[in-house]
Amino acid sequence: MTRLAAAFAKPSPALIAFVTAGDPTPAATPAILEALVEGGADVIELGMPFTDPMADGPAIQAANIRSLGAGTTTADILAIAKGFRARHPDVPLVLMGYANPMIRRGADRFAAAAKDAGVDGVICVDIPPEEDDALGPALRAAGIAAIRLATPTTDAARLPTVLTGASGFLYYVSVAGITGKQQPQQDSIDAAVARLKAATELPVAVGFGIRTPEQAAQVARVADGVVVGSAIVEIVARHGVGSPGPVAAYIRTLADAVAGARQTLMEIGA
Structure with missing residues (x-):
């Protein structure tokens, strides 16, 4: 069983926590990742900073600017990932970012380096499934999950294309637009998750x-995983190098809520 599969096989839904690598500095990121694990995150999503993060809202855009301003490179990110894997052999680690840093020196080279660093999955925001050949084959050959995104506009006609070649998990973007700016409607999440789960294992x-x-608890009642990003990034922005303590405390509240939501469903026989 892969690390990702094991994370989703637990009794409670997986809590997936996102932070931007190198924010506020590359040297500070390992302690923040430790705080995510300490707080109870099941999967770590490490953002690769980019100059034009088109899917991200102000909080993550600002984190990208801080990280790049601190000189963060792809080599730094992979070193952070490798260090994390050495400390946490069983916690899944996913890289999330944009195509340019991943493929500018070749998809095979990136995939090999990610494998060496112990990365479990990659989410590339701006490579659509129709252009899977740009990165997907290299990831799969390296044993790395190519994690796909589905959105409220992913209709029945396009969903099979999104799912072809997908692995690890399916990431449902619950609102149309950029991160951190809109609040999802639970009714629409319930319906979308039911539709997606009927189409994929x-x-x-x-x-x-x-x-x-x-x-988080509301989403955990229907989904296999709950992803939180912008709110964590905002804590890092407020506390800088002193953010690990506040991050761990915040993650703990989310982890407790996610676990409690599924336990409540089990108790009522839902």
């Missing part, structure tokens, strides 16, 4: 706009 994780333990 992959776990379905829901992200974008989830900030509070209450929201």
